[in-house]
Every structure is written in structure tokens, then in C-alpha cells.
Amino acid sequence: MxxxxxxxxxxxxxxxxxxxxxxxxxxRLLKSGVSLEQLAxxxxxxxxxxxxxxIQVERKTLRSMYEHAL
Structure with missing residues (x-):
């Protein structure tokens, strides 16, 4: 590949x-909802x-996850 x-x-x-x-x-796959195990x-x-x-996680994504958890 x-x-x-x-x-x-x-x-x-x-x-x-x-x-x-x-x-x-x-x-991109992780951001679209694919799990880390599936990605592996x-x-x-x-x-x-x-x-x-x-994996490169954007700060915006982390902030959104944090706010969602609260």
C-alpha cells in the first residue's frame, strides 16, 4: 500500500x-467516529x-469532547 x-x-x-x-x-477516520481499535x-x-x-487530534475536537462530557 x-x-x-x-x-x-x-x-x-x-x-x-x-x-x-x-x-x-x-x-480523518478517527474524527468520523472510527474507534482506535478499528483504525489499528x-x-x-x-x-x-x-x-x-x-493520530493528530485538533484542539477544537478536544474542546468539543470536553464540553460534551460536562
Whole structure:
């Protein structure tokens, strides 16, 4: 999959790493409601600790979660 992303990025003229794409992919899925466990499976990780390294949570999302919990 990584090789395919590399080819697609090059063809589109996008200068980025496959890890940047994985981070965006992970963050968007998590924001849409996919659980960390499901995300780990999609990324091929056996441990959610590895998956959490790919996640970028926006402050706005955290604030919304905090306010919802109150």
C-alpha cells in the first residue's frame, strides 16, 4: 500500500511522505467516529499504542469532547 501511495503522490506532483498520508487518513477516520481499535486494524497494527502515534487530534475536537462530557 505504501508503494502505491508513493506512485500516486508522485503522479499528482505531491511532495509528501507516506507517513504524512497515513496520519491524515488516521485522523480523518478517527474524527468520523472510527474507534482506535478499528483504525489499528486498518493500518495493520497489532497494538493501538503504535496507532496512536499516527493520530493528530485538533484542539477544537478536544474542546468539543470536553464540553460534551460536562
Amino acid at each position: 505504501e508503494a502505491r501511495f508513493r506512485v500516486l503522490n508522485r503522479a499528482a506532483g505531491i511532495k509528501t511522505s507516506s507517513h504524512a498520508g497515513r496520519r491524515s487518513f488516521s485522523s 486494524i486498518l493500518l495493520g497494527h497489532q497494538d493501538t499504542e503504535v496507532t496512536s502515534a499516527y
